[in-house]
Amino acid sequence: MEEVRIGVYICDCGANIAGTVDTKKVTEYAQGLDSVVVARNYKYMCSDPGQNLIKDDIREKKLNRVVVASCSPRMHEPTFRRAVQDAGINQYYFQMANIREQCSWVHENKEMATEKAKALVEAAVHRVVFHEPLQTKEVAVNPNVMVVGGGIAGIQAALEIADAGKKVYLVEKEPSIGGHMAMFDKTFPTLDCAACILTPKMTTVGQHPNINLLSYSEVEEVSGFVGNFKAKIKRKARYVDETKCTGCGECSKVCPVHVDNEFDVGLSQRSAAYIQSPYAVPNKAVIDKKGNSPCRVACPAGVNAHAYVALISQGKFKEALEVVRKSIPLAGVVGRVCYHPCEGECERATVDEGLTIRDLKRFVADYEMKIGREKAGPAEITKEDRVAVVGSGPAGLACAFDLIKKGYRVTVFEKSEKAGGLMRYGIPNFKLPENIVDNEIEYIKELGVEIQTGTAVKDIARLFNQGYKAVFLGTGAGKNHKLGIPNEDNQNVFPALSFLYKINSGDKISIGDRVIVIGGGNMAVESARAAWRLGARDVTVVYRKSEAEIPASDSEVEEALNEGIKFKYSTAANEIIVRDGKVSGVKCISEEKGQQSAEFVLDADSVINAVGQEIDKTELPGEMAYSDLGYLQVDPITLESNISGVFAGGENVAGQLDVIASVAAGKAAAESIGRYLSGVDMREGRSDNMPRVSNIKKDKVKPKSRVAMPKLELSKRQGNYHEVDLGFDESTAIEEAKRCLNCAVCSECMLCEKACEADAIKHDMKEQTLEIEIGSIIVATGFQQFDPEVMYNYGYNRFDDVLTGLEFERLSNASGPTDGVVIKKNGEKPQSVAILHCVGSRDENYHKHCSRVCCMYSLKYSHLLREKLPDADIYQLYIDMRCPGSGYEEFYLRLQEEGVNFVRGRAAEVTNTAETPEEQGKLIVLCEDTLVRKKIRLPVDMVILSCALEPSEGSAQIGKVLSISKKADGFFLEKHPKLDPVSTMTDGIFIAGCCQGPKDIPDTVAQASAAAARALAMISMNKVEIEAATSEIIDELCSGCRICNTLCPYGAITFNEAKGISEINQVLCKGCGVCVSACPSNAIKGNHFTTKQLIAEIEGVLA
Amino acid sequence: MGKTQSMNFVKEVSQVLGGEGVNLCMQCGTCTASCPSAHIWEYTPSEIIAMVRAEMRDEVLSSSSMWCCLSCYSCTVRCPRDVEPTNLFHALESLAVKHGYKPKNTSTPVMYKNFVKSIKKNGRVSEFQMMMGYYMSTNPFAALGMISVAWNLLSHGRMPLSAKKIKGKKDLDKIIKKLNEVRGAQ
Known part of the structure; x- marks a missing residue:
């Protein structure tokens, strides 16, 4: 091994380090350590002369290891690594001792801090001896960028990148881009109309060849690493074919469902099929469908109660009846005698009382009889087979009805003189008048069903001989129990x-x-x-x-x-x-x-x-099989009896039943018969688990009792059988139907399908997952407004005219619910308005942060109010006016000139308890005018709460998906609060706009452009360098236990079946070391963090 | 008022139990606007906090302001800075008593003293003894105006003349002793 020659460089960092650590002493100490050839001290080691000191020493003194004791490696490790590399030694022959953040900044005692600095330096010196030369890798950068969030930040970033010729996927969870800015009225301080300056950008995004706009979509999963990400994007079902929709809005005009319009923050209503705003991009409709409403799920016969209730609420009685008749022919009967399981499930019952759904169904049937029914056209016969139905009670008629709609020729045989079974003979007229039964049977006949009354059928073989291919026995249970x-x-x-x-x-x-x-x-x-x-x-x-x-x-x-x-x-x-x-x-x-x-x-x-009743076996064909209970024995799903082609349902199978249950049985039999005759499996897919919608919105519903059914006076009931329940009139029916909560939003009434000329409505659309590959990601998920309802003392949602900022934006907006006229809930113009600052901001109980924009938008509101209500008194209740920005202070001055009353004091309470006649009928704002130390009561007509900006609801989820961290206030954490506010700790993922913290539009646009520039810089470099400090598996030692495979948080370890060992993908590995510590056979080496290096470092600290 | 000072008083207040939040106040006035008795305060609740911060020691401690606090805690609930004004005002009261200030226009300190005296003696408040003590040390003639109320209370058994001691009075004495030790240590 070559001789180790170490150079140690101690930085003063001006007074940052030298103020607390005696750097001279540390330098002297370092000089005396083993293998240290030179130790130097310099004021700013990161400066050019500082770096040159190191480079020169490496060359002249033949150094092969370098230690710098200065700030955090987060700050300057790359700087010094580069210097070392430039001077000709491997950059990993370098070690940094942090004597600033971990020493001088956190200690006061100079002597002890100096001792600690010595220890840290010694640790680095010991460690660097064992460093190994490592090679960094380079990977290519995918030039595509994903922008998450289509507010002004996302739009700006997407346009910057697209204009530079690169491809962008812009993912927006709402049906249209535009975000909050699209909802605003004017923008401060120049008072440009928000829509006027935003819509050109929105349209450009929609038309840009380089932007793939994925609206109504959410990012579900992101994998990969800088330059090479893969994202799974959930494209929510729009139920509208975007390629066909022309944005004409006809669907929304016919849609009977009305729910709170999010775009107007609930101040207006929108339909279930809607286009988000007049300037939506893409200008395509969307159908808000949350699932199946509880009432619909509850109906045994599958009648879409939600749809007909919704249609009634809009006065579309004829269409409502059509909805009922899609499932059953007996609206008037069932509307009177059904035991209404739908009402038992009605979600409205959790607010006050469930809807009288059954009575509404009866209403549409009665309404048709009142205005006169058009003769029903005969159903088209498309099948050759004929079916016989025995018995014309609810089961038989429902079965015949469904069969003729399927295209079969149907004959109903009835032993009595008139059709209708128990509906006619078993329910007295005061509950179910005969003419109702007549009317509905007539309707079934008009469809083409042949009914032979006075014909008892006992011989099934004869029916088959006559050419009937299948038989349904709906003979009921017509015998009284003894x-x-x-x-x-x-x-x-x-x-x-x-x-x-x-x-x-x-x-x-x-x-x-x-x-x-x-x-x-x-x-x-x-x-x-x-x-x-x-x-x-x-x-x-x-x-x-x-x-x-x-x-x-x-x-x-x-x-x-x-x-x-x-x-x-x-x-x-x-x-x-x-x-x-x-x-x-x-x-x-x-x-x-x-x-x-x-x-x-x-x-x-x-x-x-x-x-009770039982079945009369003497009336049934002799060959039928019976259950232990004495009823006909049939298959519980297909309703097929012991004779092939013969089906039975209703009371002859189940004993005494409600009309709707018999209808359901008849319908089930019709389905089986259809399948039987066309040779399709009779069982497949027939389990009835229609999923019921959850998370029903009802928090803002004002209680209103159900409408009572008018009854025939008691004195008029004797000696006759006149109907007791008189039924609703039109206005009562509409009033009652309007109580519907629209649980599933879209009711699937299908009117939109008929109205759409472009054939774009697709109610059976499914949500899809799109997989894309991108090189970098810009997160621009924005903010949401603080909900002031939790601040009980401000009366939001308790008093009519306490508004949030966003509500006022919409109220004041020309495209808003009042076309821009500022009025109170009762329609009057307010004479006085108080604007309350810092609602939920600067408040230890809610958000500690200042939301930065509230002072300015409050000033803007004052101006808009002054413009629209020149004589109104306008009060601004502020703690501090914060107007830093180009033209902002000037705007403040302008508002003072416009005569707005500025009261320095935070409102403590909004009340409607008047103490004087002048306060009567007003909202009274309690505050202290702190400048004159007086407690005051301000009686006003309207209160606007300037609410805090908080991280948007979905940001926690997207943060998890992207593995980016949040700050204490919930906004995304930037890499450096001052020097790198657009990057995150994850390379290749950038942030822009209010998701990083509250900011105004100019700052948002600037940050979005900056984020785009960072992404573009990566693309133009074409490649990124990958850290070499990764883990590697020593093949000979690996036992193939695979423990590491599942532990790796980056999915970098796979098992090589052929070799029987695990392998680490060096590009995916982040060097976290989890696998190293978990490996039972010490087969994984954490490069640059080897056991030797770490032990040496510890020994150095303790030396 | 008005002399510029080293920041002694703010420090003193912030070191009294309950006074810790004095530095956090941002003078928004929520406490004053929430206070049901603010109209009788010599200085408003927020003003008295500002005065502490302005080192107006004599003016603060001799003022009757904090003695008007009813301990409804509305200000504490609403204070956006967690100043806990209620506790702060009580801290000012205890400082005033400790340093022998006699607030003008209020006999609340006397009421407090008699309340505590009654507790120390019996372990519970004896309304009769407390009010007798209060009127004796303020204005005995004022008690005459209360005779009909007193009679009503007496005749309904709501105000026994002799006070019963609680069980475990000795334990309470220990608690009070400990409390005094702690306060003394401050």
Whole structure:
């Protein structure tokens, strides 16, 4: 080994080091250390003469190792490495001792600091002996740049690079670029209109051949290293084909959904299909679709409740009914008798009350009947096969409806005189008038479904012989259960089914005064109410279980109670007492929990048995198989019975069902039959897991109760079967529909699809991932406005006319919600306005930092107010006016000249509690005028909160993706706060604009240009140097355990299967040393940080 | 007022328990604007802090301002600089007492003294003894005006004439002793 000859250079750094460390003594000490040939001390070692000292010594004194004791290696290691290299020795034969940041700056005692400096120097001297010559590597730089964020910073950076002839990917998460600046009204201090100076740039970006604008996209993953990054970009589904969309806005005009418009910070509404602003780039529509609304997911028959509610809210009743009819033909029926699972899931219930979704559906059906229905055109028959449906209840009709829409010829066979099944014969008219059923059956007929009434079908083979290729049995459960108690066959005991059948057929029945109904379902309560209408004066429902367990719907029971029906709960009927061949009463036993059972007799003239239904096997074909429960046995998914081609669903399979569940069964069977006839697998993809939307926005919803259903007066209900629920009128329906929260935003009503002439709407679009390769990245993710709601004392969101800065920008903007007229929520012009500075800024409780721009934008607001409201009193409540910038102080002076009242004091509170008549109806701002030491109360009409700028919501995520650090205030950390404010600690990633800290537009543009220049510099160098201090694997020692493979944070280690050992990609390796410490066989060497070097350094410190 | 000084008073205040925040104040006036009694303060809350910073020792310590503090803590909740003005005002009170200042137009110090005296004696406040002590050392005739209130309280059993001592009075004595040691050490 050659002789080690070390030169040691101690820097004074002016007084920075020499003020605390006796550099002369340190130099003397270094001179005496082993292998040190020369030790020198100089005022500024980093200066040219300083560096020349080192270079000359290397040449003249044949040095082969150099130690410099000065500042942090972060600062000047590259400087000295270069000097050493220039003088002809390998740059890694150099070691730096930090005696400034780690010594002189942090100590006060000169003597001890000097001792510490000696130790640090000695450590470096010991270490440098073992240094090895290493070679740096160079890699090519990919000339493409990715800019993240399309605000003014991103736009500027993208344009600079694109204009230099390089390719840029500009990624923006919103549908349009422009960021916050596009929302502003005027810009301080020159008062140019923000849009006027920004839109030309936005358009240029949109048209620039070198810019690939990826709007509505987010960066998901970034890998690689300086010069060679790979990024995965999530392109959110726009549901609009960007290549076809012409930006005409027709989709947004027809869209029935209205939600808060983010671009107007919630001051206006936008539709689900929308173009972000009049000057959006790209000028393409986007459909805001968050998933499936809860109501829609809840419907067993898949009716898109959200869509028809949204359409009703816009008065589009006809279109709403069309939406219902896409799924089911029975809007009027289901709109009356459905048990509305949709309402149970309605998210509005978490705010106040769920919507009356069912009643809205009924409304559109009624509305059509009122204005007259156009005859439905026959559905196009596209298939040759014919299908027979047996039974015309809800299941049969729904099945027939779906089949004819699929193009099959369908014949429905009904044994009764009229079609409709239980809808017609099992539900009394006061709940479901017959004409509703007639109308909907007529509609189904008009579509082309043939209905043969009075035709019982028992012979399936005959149907097949007649040419039907498949059969659906929707025969229901038309037989009343027996009570199983003595005397139930008496003439005064009516099974509910036949009782209701008679009533609905208009037959006369004599039931007497006192009626007892046994059972607790809807049919029991309906029978009781029918009996009351027939003239019975004393009607009692006897139910076996408790009140809480009654299966009849709450509204049904409530209405029955209104009509004077009595309920006996936990009571079982034991025997029907007959005297002289007539019913005289029912012997009951009450079995209340925890009480002795008691027997008693209820007097009665007749009894209605409403304990349930079962299927009548005699009416069904003989070859059918039955389940243990006595119902038809079918496959639970396909609904196919034991006979191929024969399907069944509804009550004959499941027992007593709600109408909607029968409809759902009919629809499922239709799907199976379609698949069966076209030879498609009947099971595939039929699990019903429609995902329900989460994160529903409802924090700003003002409570409003649901609209009550108007009812027929009690006195008008007896002696007839007039419908009790009268239905909504148009305005009530709209009012109720407007309460919808639009959970999923887009309701998929599909009106936009019809309206779009360019055929650009694609509701089935999926989000895509794009992979791009770039050499450098510029992060320009901007800021967000502090939400002042947490500062309760300022009353934001409690008082109408307390606005945030951004809200005022939109209010004052000609393209804003009021076309630029400044008005209060009630429409009046404000006579006085207070602008409160430092809201959330300079505040230990929220943000410690000064947001830099608030003083200036507050001045701008004052000016705009003065312009629009010349007579208004304008107050600025400030702590310090901070107006540093070109023309800024002059602007302050101008506002003073314009007569704005400047009050030096921070507002403590905004209240509406008036103490004097003048304060009545005003917002009163409490503050101290600190210049005259007086506590004052300012009554004003409007308060504007100049809110802090804080890091944008997504910046934490993008920081994680890019591995760039944040400062304590949450903004991105720059490499050096003064000398390198556009770089990050990660090479090749630059920052610009407010993501680095609050700043105004001029500073943002300057920083964006600077970041672009840095990226361009890298590109024009064509290559970058890679640090040589990386880890390497000593092949012979590696056991192939692969522990290091998963530990490497940079993905630099892979396993070579052929050799059975791990390998490190020297370009990806950052030399962090994790693998070195983890390797169980010491097979990894951390270059420039070898064990030898580190031990020597420690020994040096301790020597 | 007005003599230019070395910064002794600010330092003194900042070293008293509760006075640490005095240097952080940026004179925004939030404390004054939040203070429900600011209108009766001789100097407003923010002004008294400014006066401390201006080394106006005599004017501050002899003022009645801080004695008007009701300890509602509104200022402390809202102060953007964590000055904790409530604690600061109480620190000024204790400094004033320590150095024998007699504030004008307020008998709050006397009330405080009688309150503490009652606690030290019984471990709890005896309203009767405290108020008797207060009126005796301020204006005994003022007590006459309170007779009907006192009678009402007495007849409802809300103001016993004799004070009951708490359990563990000796432990409380130890706590008070320790407290005095700590304060003495400051």
